[in-house]
Amino acid sequence: MQDRMTLSQFSSYVFINFFNTINSHWDQANDYLTTEAEVYQWLDLMSYHGLLLDQQVKALKQEAFHTEKIRDFRDQSRSYFYSKENEEEFTHMLSKWTKGSLQFIFEQGALVPVPLKGGADGLLALLAYQMLHHKEAGIWEKISACQNDDCLALFVNQKGRRKWCSMDVCGNRMKARKHYSKKKAGQASE
Structure with a gap:
């Protein structure tokens, strides 16, 4: 997973990294959460980068992961952020996932949510909580x-001017395409 998930799409927000577990490479969609082993790898990657604490990962790994449930949640969430329609319905769905599913511990100077259940239910409760927490902080309006x-x-488009997930990858590709098409158009008119 660490080799397959490019750093150009890596975010300091766990839920954005979760959304980006489906991406495109060479015009082919790749889903990195098709097996339970891949979910474990993704959790380990988030832990490695300090985005999930050991207590959170340990709690999540106590039960099996139903990847179809996880992918459905991811796809519903991605759909919302692409359309940004039915916010009330979406936030209600997220709230339902968090009810009675989390406990809070004081860690590193802050209250940290830890799932009461493992597996898919615990992961989705944790992600739903983090999405709602970041909604309150105004991050949702910046997701592009x-x-x-x-x-x-x-x-997360912090300044509102960014067009691409990464200048190094997509930005360069788009600029190269634009340059090539202009050059090709100039040659055709000669």
Whole structure:
């Protein structure tokens, strides 16, 4: 997973990294959560980067992961952030996932949610909580889709001017395409 999930799409937000577990490479969609082993790898990657605490990962790994449930949640969430319609319905769905599903511990100077259940239910409760927490912080309004039509990535557009998930990957590709098409158009008119 660590090799397959490109750093250009890596975010400091766990839920954005979760959304980007489906991406496009060479015009082909890749889903990185098709097996339970891949979910474990993704959790380990989030832990490695300090985005999930050991207590959270340990609680999640106590039960099996039903990947179809996880992918359905991811796809519903991605759909919301692409359309940004039915916010009330979406936040209600997220709230239902968090009810009675989390406990809070004081860790690293802050209250940290830890799932009471493992597996898919615990992971989705934790992600739902984090999404709601970041909604309250105003992050939802800053979530954008990459303007490269071949890319499926979402990202947090902090300043509102960013067009691509990564300048190094999609930005360069789009600028190269634009340059090539202008050059080709110039040659055709000669």
